[in-house]
Amino acid sequence: MTTLRIWKHFPREDLYECYQCARCTGSCPAMEVAPAIGPRETILKCLNLGHQDVVEDERLWLCCTCNVCEDRCPQKIPISDLLVALRNSAARRGNIPARLVLAVELLAKTGRSMIVHQLDEMRAHHGLAPLPPAPIEEIRELLSKTGFREVIEF
Amino acid sequence: MKEPESLTEKTSEHNDLRIGVYVCHCGKNIGGTVRCEEVAQFATALPGVMLAKDSLYTCSEPGQEQIKSDIREHRLNRVVVASCTPRLHEPTFRAACQSAGLNPYLLEMANIREHCSWVHLHEKDAATEKAKELVAMAVSRVARLMPQFEVTVPVARKSLVIGGGIAGIQAALDMADAGYKVYLVEKAGSIGGRMAQIDKTFPTMDCSICILAPKMSEVGRHPNIELLTLSQVQEISGHIGNFRVKVFKRARYVTDECTACGECIDACPQLVPDEFEAGLSIRRAIHIPFAQAVPSKYHIDMHHCLNNQGIVACDRCFQACQKKCINFADRDQVLEFEVGTIVVATGVDVYDPTPLTELGYGKFPNVITTLEFERLINAGGPSGGELIRPSDRKRPRKVAFLQCIGSRSKRASPYCSNVCCMNTIKDALLIREHWPETEIYVFYIDIRAFGKGFEDLFQRARREGVNFIRGVPGEIIEDINTGDLRLLGENTLLGSHYRYTMDMVVLSVGIQPRKDSASLQRMLNLATDTDGFYMEAHPKLRPVDTTSGGVFLAGAAEGPKDIKDSVTQASAAASRANILMSKGEVTIPAITARIDRDKCTGCGLCARVCPYHAIEGGKELGYYRVVEAACQGCGVCVPECRFGAIDQTHFTDDQIVSQIDRVLANNPHDKILCFACNWCSYAGADFAGVSRMQYPPNVRIIRTMCSGRVSPAWIDRAFAGGIGAVLVSGCHPSDCHYNNANRETARRIERFWKRMERAGINKDRLRLAWVSAAEGAQFAKVISEMHEALARTPADKVHKEADKLREFLSKKSSSQ
Numbered sequence: 001m002t003t004l005r006i007w008k009h010f011p012r013e014d015l016y017e018c019y020q021c022a023r024c025t026g027s028c029p030a031m032e033v034a035p036a037i038g039p040r041e042t043i044l045k046c047l048n049l050g051h052q053d054v055v056e057d058e059r060l061w062l063c064c065t066c067n068v069c070e071d072r073c074p075q076k077i078p079i080s081d082l083l084v085a086l087r088n089s090a091a092r093r094g095n096i097p098a099r100l101v102l103a104v105e106l107l108a109k110t111g112r113s114m115i116v117h118q119l120d121e122m123r124a125h126h127g128l129a130p131l132p133p134a135p136i137e138e139i140r141e142l143l144s145k146t147g148f149r150e151v152i153e154f
Numbered sequence: 155m156k157e158p159e160s161l162t163e164k165t166s167e168h169n170d171l172r173i174g175v176y177v178c179h180c181g182k183n184i185g186g187t188v189r190c191e192e193v194a195q196f197a198t199a200l201p202g203v204m205l206a207k208d209s210l211y212t213c214s215e216p217g218q219e220q221i222k223s224d225i226r227e228h229r230l231n232r233v234v235v236a237s238c239t240p241r242l243h244e245p246t247f248r249a250a251c252q253s254a255g256l257n258p259y260l261l262e263m264a265n266i267r268e269h270c271s272w273v274h275l276h277e278k279d280a281a282t283e284k285a286k287e288l289v290a291m292a293v294s295r296v297a298r299l300m301p302q303f304e305v306t307v308p309v310a311r312k313s314l315v316i317g318g319g320i321a322g323i324q325a326a327l328d329m330a331d332a333g334y335k336v337y338l339v340e341k342a343g344s345i346g347g348r349m350a351q352i353d354k355t356f357p358t359m360d361c362s363i364c365i366l367a368p369k370m371s372e373v374g375r376h377p378n379i380e381l382l383t384l385s386q387v388q389e390i391s392g393h394i395g396n397f398r399v400k401v402f403k404r405a406r407y408v409t410d411e412c413t414a415c416g417e418c419i420d421a422c423p424q425l426v427p428d429e430f431e432a433g434l435s436i437r438r439a440i441h442i443p444f445a446q447a448v449p450s451k452y453h454i455d456m457h458h459c460l461n462n463q464g465i466v467a468c469d470r471c472f473q474a475c476q477k478k479c480i481n482f483a484d485r486d487q488v489l490e491f492e493v494g495t496i497v498v499a500t501g502v503d504v505y506d507p508t509p510l511t512e513l514g515y516g517k518f519p520n521v522i523t524t525l526e527f528e529r530l531i532n533a534g535g536p537s538g539g540e541l542i543r544p545s546d547r548k549r550p551r552k553v554a555f556l557q558c559i560g561s562r563s564k565r566a567s568p569y570c571s572n573v574c575c576m577n578t579i580k581d582a583l584l585i586r587e588h589w590p591e592t593e594i595y596v597f598y599i600d601i602r603a604f605g606k607g608f609e610d611l612f613q614r615a616r617r618e619g620v621n622f623i624r625g626v627p628g629e630i631i632e633d634i635n636t637g638d639l640r641l642l643g644e645n646t647l648l649g650s651h652y653r654y655t656m657d658m659v660v661l662s663v664g665i666q667p668r669k670d671s672a673s674l675q676r677m678l679n680l681a682t683d684t685d686g687f688y689m690e691a692h693p694k695l696r697p698v699d700t701t702s703g704g705v706f707l708a709g710a711a712e713g714p715k716d717i718k719d720s721v722t723q724a725s726a727a728a729s730r731a732n733i734l735m736s737k738g739e740v741t742i743p744a745i746t747a748r749i750d751r752d753k754c755t756g757c758g759l760c761a762r763v764c765p766y767h768a769i770e771g772g773k774e775l776g777y778y779r780v781v782e783a784a785c786q787g788c789g790v791c792v793p794e795c796r797f798g799a800i801d802q803t804h805f806t807d808d809q810i811v812s813q814i815d816r817v818l819a820n821n822p823h824d825k826i827l828c829f830a831c832n833w834c835s836y837a838g839a840d841f842a843g844v845s846r847m848q849y850p851p852n853v854r855i856i857r858t859m860c861s862g863r864v865s866p867a868w869i870d871r872a873f874a875g876g877i878g879a880v881l882v883s884g885c886h887p888s889d890c891h892y893n894n895a896n897r898e899t900a901r902r903i904e905r906f907w908k909r910m911e912r913a914g915i916n917k918d919r920l921r922l923a924w925v926s927a928a929e930g931a932q933f934a935k936v937i938s939e940m941h942e943a944l945a946r947t948p949a950d951k952v953h954k955e956a957d958k959l960r961e962f963l964s965k966k967s968s969s970q
Binding site for chain 1: 564
């Protein structure tokens with residue numbers, strides 16, 4: 001596995017401005033319904049324990065990237081950028097949920113991230129033509145070029 | 155300026171120079187590194203030098219006596235003291251000269267301690283050579299110095315206080331009690347300001363209006379105070395000691411006979427939201443701001459009166475008034491008067507939390523601000539002091555306070571508003587006191603209880619059962635049926651989520667500079683900090699002065715402050731103003747700029763760069779002139795003049811060029827010429843000396859008052875003369891002691907770099923560095939870097955570039 005290079009993609013200094021007011025977690029819909037870590041704790045852990053601790057945590061993937069935290073952050077910390085950087089790093093280390101792996105594999109195989117048989121039936125029912133075929137080759141190339149192959153075999 | 159003619163004649167009479175040079179050993183401080191006898195010996199041979207001596211401690215009594223007796227005995231007409239920094243002992247030696255009958259401006263100091271012996275501790279030869287050159291530079295400058303006479307301007311014993319809040323009231327009373335006439339200008343219909351709106355004060359829980367009202371009525375009846383309410387300052391011109399002020403006074407429409415009986419209010423048909431009650435209740439068009447108002451007189455808000463079209467459509471108040479005090483013919487007027495000093499006490503605005511949509515202020519009726527809350531629980535407020543919530547006027551059982559709303563935030567104000575924590579704790583205790591069954595929750599990030607008695611109050615609140623929860627809610631949701639509010643957030647100490655249902659939420663809003671603070675800033679030429687508050691002249695040592703002479707700051711206009719601090723600062727500002735007024739005159743150092751009327755073409759470029767608007771005149775007049783009382787002596791105007799019409803007294807082009815020429819006389823290609831401003835960079839170099847930071851000895855420092863004085867022509871001369879490198883250094887941007895005059899420095903250097911490029915000269919040889927008085931290490935670092943770069947440049951390249959520049963300059967002058 002490659003070494004962690006989070007701070008190359010995200011300026012660590014931005015995190016120092018966090019004063020733990022918890023406006024982000026108070027606004028977090030993922031934390032409402034699931035045991036997500038939440039932006040406040042993510043930032044605090046990155047600062048106090050190092051990001052190693054965070055990227056190994058599965059709960060990192062519970063964020064639904066709605067960006068409300070970033071909207072309401074009084075210190076304008078780019079939280080969503082931080083999460084993307086952390087998730088990229090987590091994925092490279094193998095910390096990636098099975099359902100996500102499945103979705104990517106499906107995308108590589110069919111060109112779509114979901115199964116569409118039923119959709120075609122419904123379309124036929126309404127007299128609509130079936131969905132045009134997805135450009136699988138292009139999508140596979142995109143996946144390889146964006147580095148998905150390093151993370152997920154397909 | 156009254157220039158005694160006999161004296162000017164006397165100096166021109168013995169035009170032959172008789173310079174005395176005194177080289178100080180300063181114990182071992184200088185003598186341990188520099189061979190002082192050798193330096194004195196060297197100085198004897200310099201042109202114009204009559205005698206040169208070295209002494210152990212020149213600043214000591216015998217050292218000074220020596221100078222005095224030599225002046226008398228040998229009729230010395232110039233003195234050079236080579237010792238420590240002029241920032242330390244220039245006043246000492248000037249006084250010595252003066253007592254021996256020599257004009258104090260005929261003294262020059264060569265700084266061979268901070269700038270030489272202390273920074274070249276281990277290079278005795280090089281340090282001695284440098285000291286010789288520093289003395290030679292001082293000798294060539296002193297030969298060109300002229301006697302100067304300091305001007306005194308009278309200070310009018312009258313003051314203007316802008317703003318009638320607690321700070322303005324305190325400052326006005328202090329000055330009036332000292333016997334000076336005070337004009338107190340207030341925008342609103344009554345003095346009192348924010349303090350009048352507040353219910354209780356922290357940490358002592360005094361009733362706010364009860365302690366304020368006596369002060370207000372004292373202002374109202376004080377024989378030395380002229381109170382101008384409904385008034386705004388429109389124009390201020392002039393300078394320290396003599397400001398001309400124009401005040402726009404809005405019509406009151408009620409005569410002074412008004413007894414505030416209140417018969418007129420019931421008659422008035424016009425309803426208007428009451429700004430004093432933070433919009434929580436209504437008032438009439440004819441009104442008095444609050445019961446204790448001073449002056450205790452009604453006035454008509456003509457904007458909302460039915461007669462605002464200039465015709466009398468409604469005269470109900472007139473009919474109701476038994477004393478017939480209503481005068482619809484009253485007109486706005488402009489008052490003009492002169493004052494000697496000004497105290498700015500304009501106060502603050504309160505943050506409007508509407509943009510923070512997630513909190514629902516303005517949308518949910520039960521979300522209110524602290525100022526609204528103050529009015530709500532005030533016995534004189536709209537609810538008569540009953541704690542009720544706006545939606546159903548029932549008593550709330552659960553009240554939440556949210557801290558840091560609009561403070562410490564990049565979405566609003568980045569600074570801490572200073573008063574909100576304690577204000578919330580005070581409010582929580584007030585609720586506890588009167589309605590003990592109420593549950594109170596304070597959602598905070600940090601509680602800042604830093605002042606005297608603050609921590610006690612905080613502890614008391616905790617003991618009384620106020621719940622402090624760390625973590626501000628991210629969102630407030632209203633129950634539309636009940637008006638209750640649901641707060642979603644995280645308790646960061648427990649690391650768990652909370653949902654609280656509250657009856658009422660109070661947003662602890664921060665304070666902000668006045669929205670219209672820029673107009674006064676322009677009128678008085680004040681500086682503002684990055685947050686928009688007026689800036690003090692020095693954050694530690696001149697906290698109530700401004701960069702404009704005779705103008706002082708009081709209260710929260712300078713930065714968020716509680717009542718105690720506002721009063722303290724107001725008294726300080728009044729005392730500073732009293733010093734000027736009691737003396738009755740102010741002395742201005744003879745370093746002001748002067749314009750030669752014969753050379754001036756009236757282009758006005760100098761007036762444009764003057765940071766004090768001290769240059770007046772115009773095209774019609776044909777010339778510009780410097781108002782000496784307003785000129786602070788930065789000299790930034792001098793390089794701006796293309797016709798050589800301006801020069802700065804005691805820092806003339808001729809004097810400084812003589813220093814440059816002296817540097818160029820020996821091996822200039824090895825040397826770094828440094829121009830340092832008196833306040834920051836020269837002091838920074840001094841600090842490097844005091845800290846014994848070692849740097850290469852090939853730098854020669856020339857002092858100007860501001861880096862803005864540094865003329866591009868000097869840099870031209872230095873490079874054409876083959877200098878190795880030039881450093882221009884000044885205060886950090888926005889730190890400038892002359893109201894950001896160093897912006898001009900940056901602009902001129904940028905332009906010079908472009909010119910160097912055009913002339914084909916390596917522009918790295920000219921460096922601009924901002925060095926503060928505390929950055930001795932930075933100064934040493936810059937010099938070391940420049941020295942390294944210079945060491946890599948061969949001497950013949952320097953000479954070649956000098957030739958190139960000379961060619962470029964001659965081409966330029968011939969083409970003109």
